[in-house]
Amino acid sequence: MTTKNKATDPLLDQLEEVKGRVAKALELAKSLGADGAEVAMSRQQGLSVGTRLGEVENVEFTNDGALGITVYQQGRKGSASTADLSEKALAQTIEAAVNIAKYTSVDDCSGLADKELLAMQAQDLDLYHPKAIDTEQAIEIAKVCEQSALDSDSRIGNSDGASLDCFTGFKVYGNSHGQLVGYPSSRHSLSCVVIAGSGDEMQRDYAYDVNRDFSLLDSGITIGKQAASEAISRLNPHKLSTQKVPVLFRSDIANTIWGHFIAAISGGNLYRKSSFLLDALGTDVFPNFVSIQERPHIAKALASSAFDSEGVVTQDRDIINQGALQTYLLTSYSARKLGLTTTGHAGGIHNWLVKDSNIATKGSKAADFDAMLKTLGTGLLVTELMGQGVNVVNGDYSRGAAGFWVENGEIAYPVSEITIAGNLAKMFKGIIAVGSDFDKHGSICTGSILIDEMQVAGQ
Amino acid sequence: MNNVEKVLLTDSQIDDAILSKTLANIMGRQVDFADLYFQSSQHESWMLEDGIVKEGSYNIERGVGVRAISGEKTGFAYSDDISPLALQQAADAAKGIADVGQGGQVQAFTRQSPIQIYQAVEPLGSLSQEKKIELLHHVEAHARQVDSRVSQVIVSLSGVYEKVLVAASDGTYATDIRPLVRLNCSVLVEENGKRERASAGGGARTDYSYFFEVVENKARYLTYAEEAVRQALVNLVAIDAPAGTFPVVLGAGWPGVLLHEAVGHGLEGDFNRKGSSTFSGKVGQKVCSELCTIVDDGTIANRRGSLSIDDEGTAGQYNVLIEKGILKGYMQDKHNASLMGVKPTGNGRRESYAHLPMPRMTNTYMLAGESDPKDIIKSVKKGIYAPNFAGGQVDITSGKFVFTSSEAYLIENGEITTPVKGATLIGSGPEAMRNVSMVGNDLKLDAGVGVCGKDGQSVPVGVGQPTLKIDEMTIGGTQ
Numbered sequence: 001m002t003t004k005n006k007a008t009d010p011l012l013d014q015l016e017e018v019k020g021r022v023a024k025a026l027e028l029a030k031s032l033g034a035d036g037a038e039v040a041m042s043r044q045q046g047l048s049v050g051t052r053l054g055e056v057e058n059v060e061f062t063n064d065g066a067l068g069i070t071v072y073q074q075g076r077k078g079s080a081s082t083a084d085l086s087e088k089a090l091a092q093t094i095e096a097a098v099n100i101a102k103y104t105s106v107d108d109c110s111g112l113a114d115k116e117l118l119a120m121q122a123q124d125l126d127l128y129h130p131k132a133i134d135t136e137q138a139i140e141i142a143k144v145c146e147q148s149a150l151d152s153d154s155r156i157g158n159s160d161g162a163s164l165d166c167f168t169g170f171k172v173y174g175n176s177h178g179q180l181v182g183y184p185s186s187r188h189s190l191s192c193v194v195i196a197g198s199g200d201e202m203q204r205d206y207a208y209d210v211n212r213d214f215s216l217l218d219s220g221i222t223i224g225k226q227a228a229s230e231a232i233s234r235l236n237p238h239k240l241s242t243q244k245v246p247v248l249f250r251s252d253i254a255n256t257i258w259g260h261f262i263a264a265i266s267g268g269n270l271y272r273k274s275s276f277l278l279d280a281l282g283t284d285v286f287p288n289f290v291s292i293q294e295r296p297h298i299a300k301a302l303a304s305s306a307f308d309s310e311g312v313v314t315q316d317r318d319i320i321n322q323g324a325l326q327t328y329l330l331t332s333y334s335a336r337k338l339g340l341t342t343t344g345h346a347g348g349i350h351n352w353l354v355k356d357s358n359i360a361t362k363g364s365k366a367a368d369f370d371a372m373l374k375t376l377g378t379g380l381l382v383t384e385l386m387g388q389g390v391n392v393v394n395g396d397y398s399r400g401a402a403g404f405w406v407e408n409g410e411i412a413y414p415v416s417e418i419t420i421a422g423n424l425a426k427m428f429k430g431i432i433a434v435g436s437d438f439d440k441h442g443s444i445c446t447g448s449i450l451i452d453e454m455q456v457a458g459q
Numbered sequence: 460m461n462n463v464e465k466v467l468l469t470d471s472q473i474d475d476a477i478l479s480k481t482l483a484n485i486m487g488r489q490v491d492f493a494d495l496y497f498q499s500s501q502h503e504s505w506m507l508e509d510g511i512v513k514e515g516s517y518n519i520e521r522g523v524g525v526r527a528i529s530g531e532k533t534g535f536a537y538s539d540d541i542s543p544l545a546l547q548q549a550a551d552a553a554k555g556i557a558d559v560g561q562g563g564q565v566q567a568f569t570r571q572s573p574i575q576i577y578q579a580v581e582p583l584g585s586l587s588q589e590k591k592i593e594l595l596h597h598v599e600a601h602a603r604q605v606d607s608r609v610s611q612v613i614v615s616l617s618g619v620y621e622k623v624l625v626a627a628s629d630g631t632y633a634t635d636i637r638p639l640v641r642l643n644c645s646v647l648v649e650e651n652g653k654r655e656r657a658s659a660g661g662g663a664r665t666d667y668s669y670f671f672e673v674v675e676n677k678a679r680y681l682t683y684a685e686e687a688v689r690q691a692l693v694n695l696v697a698i699d700a701p702a703g704t705f706p707v708v709l710g711a712g713w714p715g716v717l718l719h720e721a722v723g724h725g726l727e728g729d730f731n732r733k734g735s736s737t738f739s740g741k742v743g744q745k746v747c748s749e750l751c752t753i754v755d756d757g758t759i760a761n762r763r764g765s766l767s768i769d770d771e772g773t774a775g776q777y778n779v780l781i782e783k784g785i786l787k788g789y790m791q792d793k794h795n796a797s798l799m800g801v802k803p804t805g806n807g808r809r810e811s812y813a814h815l816p817m818p819r820m821t822n823t824y825m826l827a828g829e830s831d832p833k834d835i836i837k838s839v840k841k842g843i844y845a846p847n848f849a850g851g852q853v854d855i856t857s858g859k860f861v862f863t864s865s866e867a868y869l870i871e872n873g874e875i876t877t878p879v880k881g882a883t884l885i886g887s888g889p890e891a892m893r894n895v896s897m898v899g900n901d902l903k904l905d906a907g908v909g910v911c912g913k914d915g916q917s918v919p920v921g922v923g924q925p926t927l928k929i930d931e932m933t934i935g936g937t938q
Contacts, residue, residue: 059535080518274654387851387862389863389882400861416857
């Protein structure tokens with residue numbers, strides 16, 4: 001897990017102490033008449049520094065804790081939470097939850113996750129890599145990052161600064177089935193935002209990296225240069241005329257497309273009949289070369305977890321196999337509403353890997369970013385999306401966009417102030433290829449997505 | 460001593476002397492300004508779905524944030540424990556930003572009594588639990604009764620009771636009690652296998668009695684149910700929206716999201732001090748059509764975005780941002796105001812004690828013009844009428860902004876005709892505002908539902924506007 005001696009790390013001592021408090025909270029809930037209860041407690045501490053134009057801008061010390069409790073009383077549910085972790089506040093919080101359960105309704109589907117599905121041990125996923133860093137060192141790293149952006153091109157006229165965040169913390173979860181698990185984790189990120197141009201033609205863009213392990217972060221110099229080149233590449237954009245064209249979603253925003261898919265197969269939207277993918281289980285949602293695997297236990301990965309937020313053990317799953325939907329994303333509650341079993345997705349997904357099986361035959365070079373541009377030929381490369389114009393009930397999609405016009409596989413010029421629109425069901429089926437230019441910054445590892453045709457609105 | 464001081468200070472063995480000593484400790488470095496922000500809040504929410512009250516929750520939060528400013532630098536630390544020791548530790552951490560040396564003097568506290576924009580009521584206890592549950596059921600029953608195509612109803616009710624106290628090295632000493640309530644109704648309608656969802660609601664800085672007030676001859680909570688059903692049914696028969704550039708007529712009230720995105724964020728002091736806004740350096744210049752006068756007004760009684768004092772202790776104000784198209788000034792917190800050599804404007808806001816204050820909007824709206832809304836519609840040969848929006852976003856540097864309609868219609872030959880599906884509208888802030896060619900005489904504020912996000916911090920806000928016409932905007936439809 002870490003080379004640091006556990007006995008000398010106060011955070012790990014605190015984790016053990018909090019386990020004791022969670023167990024006590026569960027007992028108290030029971031004594032107040034709850035026939036079931038679950039308690040989640042988290043703690044986060046860390047340092048955030050921001051520099052701008054070579055000077056320190058912010059130094060923030062983070063130190064947060066929160067406890068949430070849900071009690072069940074003859075099928076009725078009550079929840080309460082507190083950021084005040086004093087004994088008195090904890091007791092008040094539990095009493096509040098029990099009190100609320102007197103007024104909510106009996107709901108046959110509510111209750112803890114089934115006992116046999118719980119993770120009774122927290123598998124070590126190597127998520128905890130504390131970094132001993134003082135304020136001065138942190139400031140220096142942020143300064144180097146921003147300076148690299150400022151130095152890389154004279155058209156970088158202004159900056160919104162660089163920031164370095166180093167956080168450690170832990171989560172503890174316990175319930176009245178006797179589960180009591182917890183694990184520490186860390187998260188470090190370095191980011192830079194700069195502005196190219198001046199006056200009435202300014203463009204901002206950013207670059208960042210995030211990792212559980214500080215030593216694996218991209219260098220500040222790399223991040224700074226990337227932020228600068230992104231901002232410069234956007235200068236003097238054109239507006240496009242209104243037309244239907246193929247659209248390539250660059251890998252760093254391609255996760256938004258999978259995000260809409262996640263919403264559409266999530267239990268909450270399914271039992272509410274608020275998804276365009278109702279009854280899609282087992283059917284082709286994507287072309288047959290698209291597969292999505294979930295791997296919750298990848299060491300050090302950002303979305304790794306041994307159990308979900310209800311304590312249910314997570315496991316490797318095929319989400320999409322050769323285009324067909326293999327599973328919904330369920331919590332205990334939504335599973336019961338649908339007459340199914342939870343899939344361990346309370347709180348979200350756990351590391352998705354998106355694969356295009358054609359890459360295996362063609363080789364990954366054939367699907368890198370340049371190759372994807374070639375496959376696009378002439379059309380729109382989208383690098384930024386704005387607004388919330390996605391309707392999961394019927395799949396209608398309409399968002400603001402910026403990016404580049406591509407001609408014959410080459411980037412021609414930046415474009416902005418356009419919208420792209422379509423319907424998600426059709427967009428999913430209209431995927432022509434998924435690239436090998438994987439973006440690894442989030443919970444979904446995906447390459448760029450090429451879609452056959454979307455409506456662009458412009459001048 | 461008022462109740463806020465008792466809860467936040469006295470109960471934790473903190474008095475004036477400790478506050479002064481803490482500030483003096485921070486100013487013992489080369490610090491220009493320091494402040495302490497104490498906060499406690501209670502929040503409850505209830506949710507009804509499938510005809511039963513599925514969830515209820517109660518949240519308590521309490522803590523203190525300590526800030527030290529030295530030039531453009533800010534040091535910040537906070538604690539969820541309010542005690543003399545925690546206060547000292549946070550102060551020691553925050554002052555680390557500044558070099559060793561002597562800072563400014565700590566001024567003697569002046570206890571302020573700003574005008575109360577809202578009453579110090581406690582919403583959570585203003586209605587019995589039984590009555591809250593009954594309210595949820597009534598909203599649901601009404602929604603189902605309005606139309607048989609309603610297949611699902613979700614009703615949620617929430618209340619916040621917040622106490623804040625600010626003490627600062629410039630002598631500021633102010634307290635505030637901030638109630639906030641919200642009721643929402645979301646419906647799913649179904650016909651011939653086609654489904655649409657819509658929601659409506661409202662709220663204010665008062666207690667739950669707000670929802671029982673009579674408006675348009677009925678209890679306010681009933682109007683939310685009716686409005687949600689009405690919007691969902693409109694969308695059930697909506698055709699695909701057009702794609703391209705068209706004249707757009709925005710309805711009165713909530714479409715004021717336009718101003719929030721196209722103008723408001725770009726006029727926040729921090730972006731303008733840093734020169735990163737498309738409106739930077741343009742005070743005194745014409746930035747909008749002369750038909751536009753836009754204000755940010757924290758002083759409207761009981762409004763969701765209103766503030767008796769902001770989170771730095773500055774009284775809420777009525778600020779003219781743009782007058783007849785001319786940019787008059789920016790929205791400021793103390794830090795940015797002092798760096799830009801202007802006065803704070805009552806816009807220093809923070810999500811909680813654990814977040815740094817920034818210049819933020821309160822209630823942002825455009826004053827009424829002279830056109831009859833009917834004439835505005837009549838003036839459009841082919842375009843879009845959009846009376847409701849889902850939300851928006853802006854890039855303050857390039858000025859590009861979007862907002863997404865949740866209810867819209869075609870205008871054909873001066874008449875509102877067929878409903879069209881939700882679509883995103885995109886434009887450039889300054890350009891869209893120059894293209895405002897008619898402003899209605901029907902100023903309306905929104906129903907009290909706005910939440911604004913900036914740098915990861917959410918705060919309640921209000922928007923409003925009269926019906927107005929923009930000659931050209933890009934509509935992101937599919938046809």
